[in-house]
Amino acid sequence: MALSPVFRIVSFGDLPGWRQDDQTDAYAAFRRCAFHVLTKPYRTGALGVEFSAFADAYADARASGRQDARAFFERHFVPARVAPDDRPSGFVTGFYEPEVVASLVRTDRFTVPLLARPDDLLDVDDGNRPDGMDPYLAFARQTPDGLAEYFDRQAIERGALEGQGLEIAWLTDPVDGFFVHVQGAARLKMTDGSLRRVTYAAKSGQRFTGPGGVLAELGEIPLEKITMQSIRAWFKANPGRVNEILWRNRSYIFFREAAVERAELGPIAAAKVPLTPGRSMAVDRLLHTFGTPFFIDAPKLTAFGGAGFRRLMIAQDTGSAITGPARGDLFAGSGDAAGEIAGVVRADADFFALVPRGLIGGAAS
Numbered sequence: 001m002a003l004s005p006v007f008r009i010v011s012f013g014d015l016p017g018w019r020q021d022d023q024t025d026a027y028a029a030f031r032r033c034a035f036h037v038l039t040k041p042y043r044t045g046a047l048g049v050e051f052s053a054f055a056d057a058y059a060d061a062r063a064s065g066r067q068d069a070r071a072f073f074e075r076h077f078v079p080a081r082v083a084p085d086d087r088p089s090g091f092v093t094g095f096y097e098p099e100v101v102a103s104l105v106r107t108d109r110f111t112v113p114l115l116a117r118p119d120d121l122l123d124v125d126d127g128n129r130p131d132g133m134d135p136y137l138a139f140a141r142q143t144p145d146g147l148a149e150y151f152d153r154q155a156i157e158r159g160a161l162e163g164q165g166l167e168i169a170w171l172t173d174p175v176d177g178f179f180v181h182v183q184g185a186a187r188l189k190m191t192d193g194s195l196r197r198v199t200y201a202a203k204s205g206q207r208f209t210g211p212g213g214v215l216a217e218l219g220e221i222p223l224e225k226i227t228m229q230s231i232r233a234w235f236k237a238n239p240g241r242v243n244e245i246l247w248r249n250r251s252y253i254f255f256r257e258a259a260v261e262r263a264e265l266g267p268i269a270a271a272k273v274p275l276t277p278g279r280s281m282a283v284d285r286l287l288h289t290f291g292t293p294f295f296i297d298a299p300k301l302t303a304f305g306g307a308g309f310r311r312l313m314i315a316q317d318t319g320s321a322i323t324g325p326a327r328g329d330l331f332a333g334s335g336d337a338a339g340e341i342a343g344v345v346r347a348d349a350d351f352f353a354l355v356p357r358g359l360i361g362g363a364a365s
Contacts, residue, residue, distance in 0.1 A: 003359050004047040006325050007080035015079055015352055016297050017310030019070070026293065026312040027061070027069035029276040033291040033314065034058035036273050042290040047325060049289045053356035058291075073293060073312070077354035082294075082326045084351075090326025092298055092309075094345030095183055095282065095319070097266050097275075097334040100176050102169040102188040102196070110170035112177040114186075117201045117254040118161055121150060124205075139205035150204040152250035157243070168198055168255055175235045178211075178246050179228070181253040184319075185267035187260065187334055198255040199267045206250035208320045211235075214248050228343030251320075266334055269317035277333030278304060282317035287325050288353075290315055296328065298349035303341045304332070309349070326351040 012018050033042075037051075037058060044051045057076035084090050103110035124133070124140045130147050133140065140147040151160040157174075169188055171177050180186040184200040212226035221230055235242055258268060266275030269282075271290040281294060292315045299308035313330065322329050328351065332342040 001044065001048045001050060003049065003355065004325075006047055006083045007353060007355060008083065009078060009080050009355075009360060010352065012074055012079055014081075015295050015310075016299070017308075018295060021070075021295075021311055023069035023073060023312045025276055025279045026314055027067075027072060028065075029273075029279045029314040029316065030057075030291065030293060031061040031065065032273040032276075033271060033316065034061040036271070037291070038062075040272070042271065043285075045284075045286065045288040045292075047287045048359075049292055049353065049355060050359060051289050051291075053358045054289075054291055056358070057356060073354055076357060077293060078357055078360055079295060079352045080355050080360075082351035082353050084326035085324045089348040090324075090328070090351040092296060092301065092328045092330055092345060092347050092349045093321075094303065094330045094332050094342030096332040096338040096342040097185050097187055098176070098180050098183055098339060099187040099189060099335040100171055100180065101191065102171055103191045104169060106167070106170050109172055110191075112171040112174050113167040114169050114171065114177065114180065114198055114255050115156070115161065115166040116168050116256060118164060118166060121202055121204075121254070122147065123202075136207060137205040139202060149206075151252075152204055152206050153252040154243075154247040154250070156204070156252050157247070166254075168257060169196070174242055174246070175232060178249075179232075181251075182210075184253060185255075185258075185269075195260050195263075197258045197260045197267060199258045199269075200253060201256040202254045204250070204252040204254075206252075208251045209249040210321070211245050211249065214245050227346075228339065266331055271316040273316055275316055275331045276314070277331060277338065278311070279313055280316040280331040281313035282319045282322050282329035282331070283315040284323050284325070284327060285318035288315055293354035294328065295352040295354065296330070296349050297352070298347045301345065301347035301349070303344050304330075309347070312354075 042051045120142045141150045188196040215221045216223040269275050294313050297310050301309035332338040
């Protein structure tokens with residue numbers, strides 16, 4: 001597979017702030033990928049960054065946990081500017097792992113369930129999708145008459161799956177529950193004092209409709225002022241309209257329990273490694289190859305601290321809203337402080353993929 005012309009080879013000297021960035025944590029994040037791929041390789045993205053081309057870099061990373069991170073990336077990779085699809089620059093948003101109080105049992109206070117994957121939810125693709133079913137759907141419901149579209153959010157929240165014992169935990173607030181769905185993971189501070197984690201297992205399959213877009217469309221919040229914080233504030237001021245807005249998003253997320261092995265790291269995401277705060281990024285997995293390093297130049301992004309965001313990130317997750325070659329979602333970490341950062345990240349950014357040298361003939365840096 002040829003490398004896509006969306007990549008334009010540049011030099012490390014062309015990356016604004018490259019030498020000022022401390023890439024130690026990015027190297028640690030990359031190294032986690034290096035060990036994971038020993039058991040299951042990543043799929044090569046459609047833009048042609050071949051997974052096999054990472055072999056030397058992964059072997060080097062596995063051999064040493066302590067080495068000069070910048071020298072490592074400069075030795076194994078060449079930077080390439082990523083051309084956006086339909087805008088002058090790329091675009092980044094932020095995501096995080098919510099931390100919410102939860103109960104193992106339903107009570108008068110804890111009434112909002114997080115559900116495990118139902119037995120009748122099946123993966124579908126072109127091989128088993130019935131004629132006439134929306135080709136977007138990657139999940140369906142097994143019925144006596146064959147596969148059908150799965151229950152949507154409104155149907156599930158009205159009780160379509162009650163009585164199956166799918167409840168992993170119970171939360172107090174439907175808005176908290178919705179944002180756990182949006183982020184695809186959460187840390188649960190249980191009422192018994194323990195700390196648990198849930199992460200994405202599957203979804204009902206329908207298209208995602210964000211509440212921010214709905215509220216802007218209805219004239220409730222100006223589009224330029226849509227943030228997680230402004231959306232939450234609107235829900236708090238309009239509790240009687242929560243379902244009206246949230247049920248416009250038909251997609252529903254199912255979870256599984258996951259270990260909390262290292263509190264400083266995030267959940268295990270689509271690349272099957274724990275996310276690293278401030279160094280892991282979600283990308284369009286159809287286009288890009290997990291494990292690819294990206295240097296992000298977003299000079300107007302200050303939410304992470306400093307005068308701008310110029311930082312090396314590792315592609316380790318994906319999301320239904322993350323589409324296009326120069327589109328990323330930056331992982332801010334876990335808990336409320338990380339949520340305050342992630343909720344306001346909306347910034348233009350230049351993307352520079354670090355492409356394995358073997359793919360471009362060892363171009364000079």
